[in-house]
Amino acid sequence: MAAPEDNATAAASALPDALNPLMLSLNENPFPPLPSVQMALSASIGSANRYPEYLPQRLRAMIAAHIGVRDEQVVLGVGATGVIMQVLHAVTCPGDVIAMTSPTFDGYPVFARMARLVPVTVPLDGHGRHDLDALARAAAGARVVVVCRPHNPTGTIETAADIEEFLRSVPADTVVLLDEAYVEFLPPEFRLDAAGLVARYPNLVALRTFSKAYGLAGLRIGYGFCAQPLARKLWTMQLPFGIAITGLVAVAASYEVEAELQQRIRMIANECHYLRMRLGSAGVYSTDSHANFVYLPQRDRYWPQVFDDSGLRVRHYADGGVRITVGDRRSTRAVLAAVRENSAAGAAGAV
Template sequence: MSTPNREVTVAAVGALPDAVNPMALSLNENPFPPLPAVRSALVSAIDSGNRYPEFLPERLRALIAGHVGVRDEQVVIGAGATGVIMQVLNAVTNPGDRMVMASPTFDGYPIFAHMARLEPVTVGLDAHGHHDLDAMADAAAKARVVVVCRPHNPTGTVESPADIERFLRRVPPQTVVVLDEAYAEFLSPHHRIDGPALVARHPNVVVVRTFSKAYGLAGLRVGYGFCGPDLARRLWSMQLPFGIAITGLVAVAASYDAESELQQRIRMITAERRYLRTRLRAMGIYSTDAHANFVYLPSWGRQWRKMFDDTGLQVRGYADGGVRITVGSRQSTRAVLTAVRAAVH
């Protein structure tokens, strides 16, 4: 019996994601397209689309290591931060091990624990969205991996460098700490931690970062981690051959060359975040002290999640009624404020 031919076309595949939808505020994407220099580099790279990338991403590894300030052999590369995290879990855990995380946290962590067949252990945040680092350190005593997001996702809060240091001193050396810094570029200088010095003091720490947020390259899926050399060798053994496209290397190199333009965009996003929080505060609405490209409205008796239904805004809702709202353009900020005002009144 013959089967009907099915023509595969661009139209059949469907439209690409809308790059300019100002109401898409659920995934913490950068509201800007790639920087002009990055776009030009990506266009030029298309002519190499018929060739495989490096077997292992040695050039990208060296590029990132030089920018961060660590040795090449301390860096691992993944398909976004999520790819790096899965490399960590595959390298250092066995089924049934415990993985400690905050609650709520980045949606991926419960999924990663399930994929690696780990037992997730959750520790609640306080009322203002901060980690309970003492409770997490207690839980880490019987865990193989513990995760701290800084800034935290979804609340955007930041624990002080001194508090992080005290926490790390309490974690057993055989427990691997994933310090998730997906939003580190949005931190002001006095909130930043010296990552290379940190992993030198604590060889059980893996600092994980991404080019998906501040760099605006979420669609290219490039992330990295760095840690002490011994742990990095174990993680590098999980590096997927041909796993990072040529476009990733080209985009990262162009992004580093356009650092001043990148910083200007970061300043624009953080200024819009401050404006949104200020306007919310003027309306009597509390949001956590966020230091990323989003704001978080804890429920505190309000069902924000339901209040944003049918507003046309795509926000990330949580089971308790809280919501995380990506900072976008002034147009989307006005839409958020209009929705909140309508919900309150």
């Protein structure tokens, strides 16, 4: 039988490398949690023998105060994915339609299958943007419709006016999931007034997460907010003891160091700009991303051939496109090296 310390060592060795520059497939933050957040999490371990709140009222109130809505408008989940499933369980029946774009966040087709829904997909345009008119037509026969802003996997955004026009055109009994998982990467002038939108559209649920900009993907903390009547219905799906003590502690500590968080976000945004600029210089088109990733549509290259032998872990799509998480400068160099090597091989093959 292995000694306890051997088991602990084996478990620790199985943890992912927080600084691995080649892990670029899941849009994770390339940096570990901020130092003060790590300290708060370490201090919370001493309370691990106690249950968290039966329902996460304190975290709910903390988030509501931070984003400027009433406590009763906020619901919590195991990541934004947990909130999505709460919405689908609360408002749909098997056989209902869910409308979404293609491609979209990988989770939505999975969630549709889990909830036994019928997915109806609307293709993006050639620049990775929504066709909101077509999506609104699809929403007319759907129980739920999904809009990601910034969009996953392309990083594109629609204007506030276009989103408002879309919301006006969706039937009042169709629930709109506005997925804002990457909203923190948007400059203030590009952000929606989501609190104002949910006040005007009682069928709208805005979704957010602490997995991306906050760098807390491993803790699985997400939330949604909406009009109070719908939120009351969603709160009935709140899993008792479902949000760990570490979640409350990490969010509280993160809110205390917003200036440090914003500095990290700027670093990632600058690296994204640099990567896109260098790709463009190499003749590679990328969509106009406003998130922590870039998307390369299949145009003149077969992207699996470019990246599969490079050691890089990137996300491939059925349409031939590839999504690459923005990491640190080492990650950027690895991406550019793979592109250059493929270009050189192609040129040699053409001789």
